[in-house]
Amino acid sequence: MTKYSALLFISGLVFLLMVITGLLPMGHTPMLVGNAILEGAKDQVGAANVVTSVVLGYRGLDTLGELSILFAAASVVGLVLTKSSFNKHASNNDDKHDHHDSGFVAVNAIDLIFPLLLVVGMYIITHGHLTPGGGFQGGVVLAVAFSMLVIVRPRRVSINHGMVSIIESFAGVSFIVIGVVALFKGQSFLQPLLGHGEFASLWSAGTLPLLYLAVGLKVGAELAGLLLALNTDEVAS
């Protein structure tokens, strides 16, 4: 019964979506907002990468909301998977002894790659307003770098959960503080401040690089925490 209704639903949806696709203006959409942003982005925000202007300038609140969603997801994963109570986060010191370092190849490869990944991650974050990439992508690289290190050699390296949560709080708070500073300078929340600098140079686009740095730290800390929480073998029952 459920199956048939599901199939009926699906076929209806297939029909609907196919018809819609036929009706859409493909390849020549009326980009009203898009054109306005392409015209004004250079003067209003000053980042060479217009997508960054949109992510942190025109739609900064969306980015803040997105960070909050990641934060919520990481909190829930922590709540669901660890036995921690107030003040005490489940430290993986206790179950160290059942972990073994991975094989020779993995250990050496990650030792070799780790600094490289850090540099690449920081480069992607700090050049987010000039080239493709930015806080999210660089943050992911950082998170993967750290959690690979922990996963590959759990005996030698452990990430301090308290440190991770302080970093993520600090990054989120600084994003908000940058926004609120603009608010109290008599302008509105998350308005780009500081001079635009020389266009397409590293020190340009006002507060955008700072915001992206906060985003990168936050995303990195959040995702590293997520990956490690998912990877701990201990589940509260």
Next chain:
Amino acid sequence: MNSFFTIEGILYFGAISLSIIGLFGLLVSKNLFRMLLSLVLFEAGANLVLVLSGFIRNGIAPIFLDGNSGAVMNDPVPQALVLTAIVIGVGVQALALSLIFRVKKHYGSMDMRTIRSKLEREIATQAGVTPPGSNEAPAPVKLVKGEAHE
């Protein structure tokens, strides 16, 4: 109507098909992990539709470089939206996985139907009602009496 055999036509077809495959999997699968994979596909399809909504034929990437003043650029807004949507998607995915771990641990099964019937029985027992439409004996429930009131 559009002519179909163009780059946009093929891409729209791919995007819509991807979403439909994802939704189909979500509705028809019984396995929790497979449902999660289907959800990922569904999200990916929607993201592709969103990116295509800013696609201009022969447009260039929306980045100001030295040599490209005057060229037609793609719409930057959908690209920014999709960045947000992708990150949201991965958060939800990790969250779902952590819930699946717990559910697997508690029910010992990955089958949505089994879990749902067990869940309904638990709720009914908790409320002190005979479970609706169950012929078998109710499963032993670990809960202590009186919890329903808490």
Next chain:
Amino acid sequence: MIWVVAVVVFIMLAAALAVLFLPNMIAAVVASAVVSLSLTVIFAIVKAPDVAMTEAAIGAGLSSLILAIGLKRLGYWKTDSIDKVKAGERHD
């Protein structure tokens, strides 16, 4: 160009179907990574480099890593497929 797009879309859809119908979960996760990679190529083709980068880092990299952790912890980390998969756990 159009043929490149057609081939990538074809690979993507085939991989998506494989995600639903492959009995082995490791293969299904790998197929979903293939979907992400084809999406990355498509995003690059439609001139969305930021999105392509994000999809490569998050969709193909991080998401696959998360799913692989899931495979490991849910006991799907085994290469023998149909005969060992329990009836209740098999996709319908």
Next chain:
Amino acid sequence: MNSLVLLVVLPLFAAFIIPVVAKFSPKLSLFTGPVVLCINLLLIMSAWIKVGSGSEAIFLGGFLPPVGIVFYIDHFSLLFSGLIAGMVLIVWPWDAKESRLYSLYMLLSAASFGLVLSADLFNLYVFYELLAVATYGIIAASPISKVPNSSATAASLRYLFISSAGSVMLLLGIAIIYTLTGTLNIAHLATMTTSLDGFAGLSAFALIAIGAGVKAEMFPVNSWVAEVYGTIPRQLSALLAGLVSKLAVILIIRMLLMVFQQQAAFDLLLVVGMLGVISGEMVAWRAKDMIRMLSFSSIAQLGLIFIAFSIAGSKGLWIGMALMLHHLLVKGGLFLMADRFAGHMGKLKGLAKHSPMAAAVFLVFVLSLLGVPPFPGFWIKLLLILNLAEQGGGLYHVAIATILLATVIETAYIFKFVRILYQKADADSTPINKNYSSSYTFAKLFALILLVSMLFVSPISNHLKDIANHSASPHIYINKILPTKQLGDRS
């Protein structure tokens, strides 16, 4: 006025710092949330006075719409903001063992404020998703603090699958709208309704309605309701059924009133509402335990709200708003009561003798829910039926018949319930938990508000009518948000 953005930002700020604060002082982290909510209440009150009978728009980042994100503030959004702050304060988890739960409650309230205030389609999606993620977490985590109960996790997982699929549909709908119009600002969309007139626009609305309908307990996508409400603490049910469902309704309504003023969209909502009413009442009628009855009667009430909104223009908003407020009071109150008196309904036998006060409060709630004459529920239902009759057209008459039929079914199960309350106690009935519970006090407060509002039916309804007239007008909305038609200007 720009400072009203703090309504959203302060709770986010609190959510971020709570885990760190908890490391140094758990007590402080417990009080951070309520303090922030109280500050928000003050902000809302001062804004209520400042806005007066007009409205205000906040341009975030200083970018003039449509390029930036806009918050739109009028009495409608302020009313619901106040309700959010109040409800979250009422259900604040004082006894939770986890500081992260406080963070989640703060995120939930931030998302709710954003959902009420924002006038940007994608921004609404982000806040909707934030609300969803926070809700999954709260559902999954709440019983952990008291009972190691994994059934809530399973319920949360099923809810996650349904709701995430809904979110993706919402995203698809937004993508279609953006492809057709090239903008995301709702006021800007309202100026170009013609490009959304066709089939593609209607299906975008359908996708948005189904997507947001998951939280609004809309008919085809509400199978999570009984499971979730059955496993979570009752205060939380009061929050979800009373408030969160309304926020999703507001999202749908904003799209309907401002952008999709087409008969087909109204008809769609009407049909979905009728199906919800009938299916909800049928299951509620057969339910044996109280939570199940309340869950399905909540689905039916939401259906009624959708029927009300299918009346075009400000009248629909007026009646729908009254229904929403009434449902918030009644269902919130009933779930709060159920915190103390839950389980099999047979166990409530003899409650009237044991605790006349509790029985009286129950009676007030259910009679108003049913729509017995002096109670506010009666006037709202009467108003709804009269206005539906005015609309004419076959579908609206079917809706009247549906409402009357639903009232009959409702009468059957509610009087069964009342009879149980006033029956003699027998061995089966449990003595009532004598412990002090704040939710019972709040339930009494809700009943009191309901009774007082009975005395002031006409001034309250006039006031609501004014608010609705103001909020339902696309002209005011457009003029406020798009003062100039120039694109890309900086303020």
